[in-house]
Amino acid sequence: MIEIRELSKSFGTRKVLDKVSFEVGASEVVFVLGKSGVGKSVLLKNIVGILEPDSGSVRIESKTVTSDRAVLKEIRKTCGMVFQFPALIDSLSVKENLKLGLRGHQTLDSEASMNEKAISTLKLCGLPESLLEKFPADLSFTMQKRVSVARALALDPKFLLFDEPTTGLDPVLTAQTNELIRHLAKVSRVGIIVVSHDMTSAIHFAHKIILLEEGRVAFSGGGEEFRKSKVPLAVSFLKEAHVF
Amino acid sequence: MSSNYFVAGIQEIGQVAIFFTRLTGIFFRKGVRIRDIVHQMFEAGVRSVPITVTSGLFVGAIMAIQINEQLKDFGAQSFLGGLTTSVTIRDVGPVLIGFLLSGKVGAYTIAELGTMKVTDQVAALECLGIDALEFIVLPRLVAVFISSFLLLVVGLTLTVFGGAYFSMLALQINVQNYMNNVPQLITTASIVVGVVKSLLFGMLIGVISCYKGYTTVGGAEGVGKSVKNGSVLILVWIVILDFGISTLSRLIQEIFGVL
Numbered sequence: 001m002i003e004i005r006e007l008s009k010s011f012g013t014r015k016v017l018d019k020v021s022f023e024v025g026a027s028e029v030v031f032v033l034g035k036s037g038v039g040k041s042v043l044l045k046n047i048v049g050i051l052e053p054d055s056g057s058v059r060i061e062s063k064t065v066t067s068d069r070a071v072l073k074e075i076r077k078t079c080g081m082v083f084q085f086p087a088l089i090d091s092l093s094v095k096e097n098l099k100l101g102l103r104g105h106q107t108l109d110s111e112a113s114m115n116e117k118a119i120s121t122l123k124l125c126g127l128p129e130s131l132l133e134k135f136p137a138d139l140s141f142t143m144q145k146r147v148s149v150a151r152a153l154a155l156d157p158k159f160l161l162f163d164e165p166t167t168g169l170d171p172v173l174t175a176q177t178n179e180l181i182r183h184l185a186k187v188s189r190v191g192i193i194v195v196s197h198d199m200t201s202a203i204h205f206a207h208k209i210i211l212l213e214e215g216r217v218a219f220s221g222g223g224e225e226f227r228k229s230k231v232p233l234a235v236s237f238l239k240e241a242h243v244f
Numbered sequence: 245m246s247s248n249y250f251v252a253g254i255q256e257i258g259q260v261a262i263f264f265t266r267l268t269g270i271f272f273r274k275g276v277r278i279r280d281i282v283h284q285m286f287e288a289g290v291r292s293v294p295i296t297v298t299s300g301l302f303v304g305a306i307m308a309i310q311i312n313e314q315l316k317d318f319g320a321q322s323f324l325g326g327l328t329t330s331v332t333i334r335d336v337g338p339v340l341i342g343f344l345l346s347g348k349v350g351a352y353t354i355a356e357l358g359t360m361k362v363t364d365q366v367a368a369l370e371c372l373g374i375d376a377l378e379f380i381v382l383p384r385l386v387a388v389f390i391s392s393f394l395l396l397v398v399g400l401t402l403t404v405f406g407g408a409y410f411s412m413l414a415l416q417i418n419v420q421n422y423m424n425n426v427p428q429l430i431t432t433a434s435i436v437v438g439v440v441k442s443l444l445f446g447m448l449i450g451v452i453s454c455y456k457g458y459t460t461v462g463g464a465e466g467v468g469k470s471v472k473n474g475s476v477l478i479l480v481w482i483v484i485l486d487f488g489i490s491t492l493s494r495l496i497q498e499i500f501g502v503l
């Protein structure tokens with residue numbers, strides 16, 4: 001379980017997160033919604049300890065996220081992150097990018113088993129094997145993004161944080177990615193946080209929706225509840241997304 | 245306000261020192277992969293060869309013209325080669341070529357690391373259990389240090405030829421005569437000072453560019469800022485270090501009678 005308790009984070013005088021609390025259990029898919037710039041990416045970065053909160057805490061499987069490198073490494077082994085930027089390493093091939101986590105966290109010991117894992121995760125994400133020897137610069141942005149999803153999956157994490165996994169994808173790929181997320185939660189029992197602007201997906205398969213507004217949780221609850229919510233931002237989001 | 249800048253400046257020196265200590269620690273504990281260094285040296289160093297060669301030759305030529313102006317009033321032009329070479333290698337050469345490299349090797353490294361930082365490549369590595377300092381910063385530091393040092397040495401050597409060639413071409417001075425008193429006036433001391441400066445400037449360019457790149461925040465705009473601030477910082481420190489080393493070498497000379 002990921003437990004986020006009263007998390008606050010400011011940059012200079014600007015308070016980006018203000019006492020944000022929620023939980024994510026195994027097999028659960030939590031969607032985080034909010035306007036651009038509200039602090040969704042900052043929230044995810046606080047969860048895996050890339051940013052340090054000013055106050056409040058994050059616990060993942062009863063380990064508290066600190067600035068201690070050894071603890072962080074332990075936590076990051078079980079909690080993967082897909083960044084808003086694809087964040088592939090430009091100087092490494094797709095194959096080497098996919099193997100980075102396996103090397104860093106030493107989950108597999110032989111090159112052969114790492115290569116095998118790289119191929120199988122690529123396939124799981126619906127990507128062709130021919131990508132393996134390509135470099136990030138040869139791929140489109142969305143393709144890079146999908147490879148970065150595969151890179152996080154290669155570690156078989158118990159929790160996954162997705163920062164806008166479908167932004168920019170065509171409807172078919174969006175559906176495919178959503179299906180993958182659902183599959184991971186249901187079959188592999190992964191606890192998942194998805195930051196997204198995709199209202200339809202949120203309402204259809206989120207177990208829980210967290211709506212951030214001005215640093216606070218303006219709404220928290222299931223998709224059906226969200227649809228009936230009177231929270232002004234929720235109402236306007238629904239209206240603009242034409243989800244009724 | 246100005247005292248704030250001063251305090252911030254001092255703090256930054258402290259942070260750079262901590263950063264450097266961490267990297268040295270990793271270097272001695274874990275070493276660094278030769279393949280990564282070679283790759284980076286090619287990226288940042290080899291591309292700077294043409295510019296270093298050109299500027300080396302011209303710096304030599306410019307110094308020869310200036311010193312010739314002074315010497316000819318005393319009819320002492322026979323010392324031109326020796327004086328030009330000595331002054332260029334000790335002082336003007338390292339500074340000017342160092343400036344050039346800060347804009348080329350330094351800026352390249354800051355931009356590259358800065359881009360990796362603001363596009364979350366650095367954070368992604370950390371999430372994948374890889375120490376970004378060890379994996380991407382250290383190889384760059386070593387590569388920038390080695391390439392800057394080598395480029396400085398090449399550039400300095402070429403100043404000698406630039407001076408000689410230009411003296412022959414434009415000042416109608418016989419190359420033989422020009423070179424004649426080079427060995428007399430250019431002492432071991434000049435060479436030592438030149439090499440020491442090249443080593444330190446190389447290290448300076450490496451450390452500051454890696455630090456500025458690695459600590460970049462704020463998107464593409466932030467990368468631009470880091471490149472600008474970093475390059476200027478390197479220039480300032482080259483001048484300060486140059487002054488320091490020159491003063492120190494003079495002191496050593498006075499006290500021990502060498503250098």
Ligand SMILES: Nc1ncnc2c1ncn2[C@@H]1O[C@H](COP(=O)(O)OP(=O)(O)OP(=O)(O)O)[C@@H](O)[C@H]1O
Pocket residue numbers: 011016034035036037038039040041042043084461462
């Ligand atoms: N490292 C940082 N230093 C200073 N300010 C930052 C930093 N990271 C983020 N911010 C600021 O925090 C705020 C929230 O940023 P964040 O990237 O989390 O927004 P977001 O909700 O993910 O937006 P988007 O939908 O556009 O991705 C922004 O105003 C941003 O400028």
Ligand SMILES: [Mg+2]
Pocket residue numbers: 040041042084163
């Ligand atoms: Mg974001």
